[in-house]
Structure formats: structure tokens, C-alpha cells
Amino acid sequence: EAAVTAKSLGLLAPADKARMAGYGSFDQVVDALETVVSDAGPWLLGERFSALDVYLGSQIGWGLQFKSLPERDAFKAYAGRLFQRPAAIRAREMDDALIAAASPGG
Structure with missing residues (x-):
């Protein structure tokens, strides 16, 4: 989250100071994140969906x-x-209904 926010704001540390950011470089974070979701089962804890997945x-x-x-x-x-x-499907349906109700003419 911190790496994405820093990148979005144009505040990434230069390469020689990346370790000071606490997460290294943006690319290192993305690579680590990719490894985590690739190496897990369908969910981060294998077959068990958890708050970590949320x-x-x-x-x-x-x-x-x-x-x-x-x-x-x-x-x-x-x-x-x-x-x-x-x-997730139910949550989207509820969101869509709320958006429709709040829209002009809804």
C-alpha cells in the first residue's frame, strides 16, 4: 500500500535510498506481491479464504x-x-442498487 501510494504521488525514493522507504523499490514490492499470489493456492492461505485475502x-x-x-x-x-x-457478487449487487437509487431519476 505504501509503495503504490508513493508511486501514485510521485514520491518514490531514488534507487540509492530505496531501503530507507521500508519496502525497497516499487518494482520489488510488485515482484514480491506477484510471488505471494502465484505461490499460494486459490487463496493466500491455500484452500482457506481469510481476512488476508479481503x-x-x-x-x-x-x-x-x-x-x-x-x-x-x-x-x-x-x-x-x-x-x-x-x-463479492452480493456486495456488488447491493452497491449497484444503492448507486441506482441515488442517481437522478433512480
Whole structure:
């Protein structure tokens, strides 16, 4: 999250000071994140969906949607699994209904 925010704001540390940022470089963070979602099972804890998936999945989904993360195959596959979960589908349906009700003429 910090690396994506720093990149979005144009505040990434120069290469010689990247270690001072606490996470290294943006590219290192993205590579590590890709490894994590690639090496896990369908979820970060293997077969078990957890709060970790909610948090990290939200970051990845947001990053893909707003182009603050590169569109790597592992990110797209992981986000796709998340967005197909029944709870995610229900949440989108509720959001869509609220948006429609708040829209002019809705």
C-alpha cells in the first residue's frame, strides 16, 4: 500500500535510498506481491479464504482498476477469483442498487 501510494504521488525514493522507504523499490514490492499470489493456492492461505485475502485482494483489485499496479497475469487471476466469490457478487449487487437509487431519476 505504501509503495503504490508513493508511486501514485510521485514520491518514490531514488534507487540509492530505496531501503530507507521500508519496502525497497516499487518494482520489488510488485515482484514480491506477484510471488505471494502465484505461490499460494486459490487463496493466500491455500484452500482457506481469510481476512488476508479481503485486505490484499482489495489492494490488488483497486490497483488493477485504477492502474496503480501493473496488469500481471497472477494479479488478474487472483482478483478474478475474488470477484467471483458469492459474497463479492452480493456486495456488488447491493452497491449497484444503492448507486441506482441515488442517481437522478433512480
